[in-house]
Amino acid sequence: MEIIVQKNSEAATEIVARIVAQLLRKKPDAVLGLATGSTPLLLYKKLAEMKLDWRRATTFNLDEYVGLPPEHPQSYHHFMWENLFRFVNIAKKNVHIPDGMAKDIPKFCAQYEKKIRAAGGIDLQVLGIGSDGHIGFNEPTSSLMSRTRIKTLTPQTRRDNARFFRNEGEVPYHCITMGIGTIMESRQCLLLAFGQNKARAVAGAVEGSITAMNPASVLQMHPVAKICLDEGAASRLRKTDYYRWVYANKPD
Numbered sequence: 001m002e003i004i005v006q007k008n009s010e011a012a013t014e015i016v017a018r019i020v021a022q023l024l025r026k027k028p029d030a031v032l033g034l035a036t037g038s039t040p041l042l043l044y045k046k047l048a049e050m051k052l053d054w055r056r057a058t059t060f061n062l063d064e065y066v067g068l069p070p071e072h073p074q075s076y077h078h079f080m081w082e083n084l085f086r087f088v089n090i091a092k093k094n095v096h097i098p099d100g101m102a103k104d105i106p107k108f109c110a111q112y113e114k115k116i117r118a119a120g121g122i123d124l125q126v127l128g129i130g131s132d133g134h135i136g137f138n139e140p141t142s143s144l145m146s147r148t149r150i151k152t153l154t155p156q157t158r159r160d161n162a163r164f165f166r167n168e169g170e171v172p173y174h175c176i177t178m179g180i181g182t183i184m185e186s187r188q189c190l191l192l193a194f195g196q197n198k199a200r201a202v203a204g205a206v207e208g209s210i211t212a213m214n215p216a217s218v219l220q221m222h223p224v225a226k227i228c229l230d231e232g233a234a235s236r237l238r239k240t241d242y243y244r245w246v247y248a249n250k251p252d
């Protein structure tokens with residue numbers, strides 16, 4: 001795990017944007033795993049400004065709310081088209097986002113997994129983290145081997161995400177999310193976390209034990225995981241000086 005602590009979210013995002021851009025330049029048919037939420041917004045803005053060639057790229061999003069159609073303003077379909085896809089030349093057929101309106105959810109989830117495999121697997125997975133340590137929508141106690149499936153959101157996640165809806169009552173109770181096992185198969189994971197309200201989850205994920213109670217802690221087992229933080233999100237880490245030192249003295 002590489003822990004990268006930057007002064008602010010802008011600097012942390014810049015690092016991630018450069019890594020994504022480098023991948024797309026080196027491998028134009030790269031398969032990207034993408035996240036939603038407020039955290040990657042600046043990343044998508046920067047990527048859109050970079051004028052990269054997305055024609056041959058493929059994307060798989062982590063999750064979607066069950067019951068929200070793609071045109072719903074709070075759906076992750078809408079989020080992705082609004083904040084990234086409409087600004088880049090990606091082919092619509094190469095965009096994959098779980099279908100929250102799927103009639104047969106287990107069947108849809110199995111097909112989603114199959115499509116990821118058929119695309120050659122995910123080269124780079126962008127992740128945020130929930131204040132309870134969730135990645136995708138893999139809430140605490142999610143199996144660390146889980147695959148894409150339906151999950152129930154915790155009351156805390158529903159409260160956290162209520163800010164995007166008119167009121168908490170509108171937040172769906174269920175979602176479809178890539179599993180932790182699915183995420184762990186991606187070749188590289190880049191987790192972004194900003195702000196003090198992520199500090200506890202980040203400290204648990206980075207310096208705590210690997211536990212399903214903090215799903216992001218599983219990244220300790222991933223061979224290529226980078227955790228990009230601003231000072232707020234890093235504020236409960238005990239070894240920040242060491243992480244900074246390692247980053248400053250990284251081999252070329």
Ligand code: GLP
Pocket residue numbers: 035036037038039040062063127128129130131135136137157161
């Ligand atoms: C959301 C998403 C996650 C995201 C997390 C944090 O509910 N399902 O993929 O990483 O919660 O969201 P935010 O970036 O808005 O804090």
